[in-house]
Amino acid sequence: MAMQGAADRPRRFEGQCYAESWPLKTAFVISRGARTEARVVVVEVHSGGVTGVGECTPYPRYGESLESVLAEIHSILPALQRGITRDQLQDLMPAGAARNAVDCALADWAAKASGDAFAGPESLPTVQTLVIAEPEAMAEAALAAGRAGISVLKLKLDRQQILERVMAVRRAAPGCELVIDANEAWSPEGLPALCEKLAEQGVSMLEQPLPVGEDRILGTFRHPLPICADESCHTRADLPKLRGRYDMVNIKLDKTGGLQEALLLAETASAQGFELMLGCMLCTSRAIRAAWPLGERARFIDLDGPTWLAKDVNPLQFIDGRVFWT
Secondary structure, eight states, rough: OOSSGGSSSOOEEEEEEEEEEEEEEEEEEEETTEEEEEEEEEEEEEEEEEEEEEOOOGGGGGGGGGHHHHHHHHHHHHHHOOOOOOHHHHHSSOSSHHHHHHHHHHHHHHHHHHHHOSSSOOOEEOEEOSSOOHHHHHHHHHHHHHHHTEEEEEEEEOOOHHHHHHHHHHOOOTTTTEEEEEOOOSSTTHHHHHHHHHTTTTTTEEEEOSSSTTGGGGGGGGOOSEEEEEETTTSSGHHHTTTTTOEEEEOOOHHHHHHHHHHHHHHHHHHHHHHHHHEEOOOOOHHHHHHHHGGGGEEEEEOGGGGGGGOOOOOOOETTEEEEEO
16 A cells, blocks of 8 residues: 555545445444444545545544544545645544544555555454353354364453353363453453463453553553553554553554554554554454555454454455455
């Protein structure tokens, strides 16, 4: 995906945006509740006979809705018509889903307009998410994932039956690497001891165990497994408050406000000693293609969003725990 050249010169664009709803195969259950569809916003920019497309997933946790994101994008359309660069976009819009969709559309346009051949890896490994369920149901899902060739499982967990669920999955899939995502659902009490027990079960990483702003305890004990910041890390501006508390950051384009800031966050975080995870929201394959340039930089890659859809658009191929560029 091009980052230089045509994208660096002001250019006039005609733009449009619209919402889409994509039903899921099964409910996606995390500590905040269940979802049965992926609701996304698509941006198209047109110039010189070339169309670029970007996608974002508004996230209520960050105060976003379909309506608010569409309104934010509509407010930037006059600037696109007057002429804009991606650098200028960073100053005109705050980080978030709306800017992500516009930034990715401009990046997609630049790649198509320049005729640059795709130069990324043919495929990337990806974790497969197991949503919250009873231990036996999560074990069955883990067994099915292992049979499908998936080697890294991401367990969504709330405060209930934490070790029971982890142990059930470990028994069902002894050869799989396990990571856990609590989505801010846990409390500081007993967390150091719980981390030790998770490490004893061979868990490779714990993602965002505590609510944003309540994570001071993470800097007071030795981490027996890496702890990753997700909701606590959006852009480079968040990194200073993460040092000494987190070992890794989860980079998502909807949080960074697009690929441009995501690449800068990856570079800065790595230079400061953080390991990287690449994540996604519930989305179509359009959003996964946009995040592809970050894949080779990350220790853990979580790009399974489209696998939850009953139907995808221009779908990527997910085979044996890998996603293939098509």
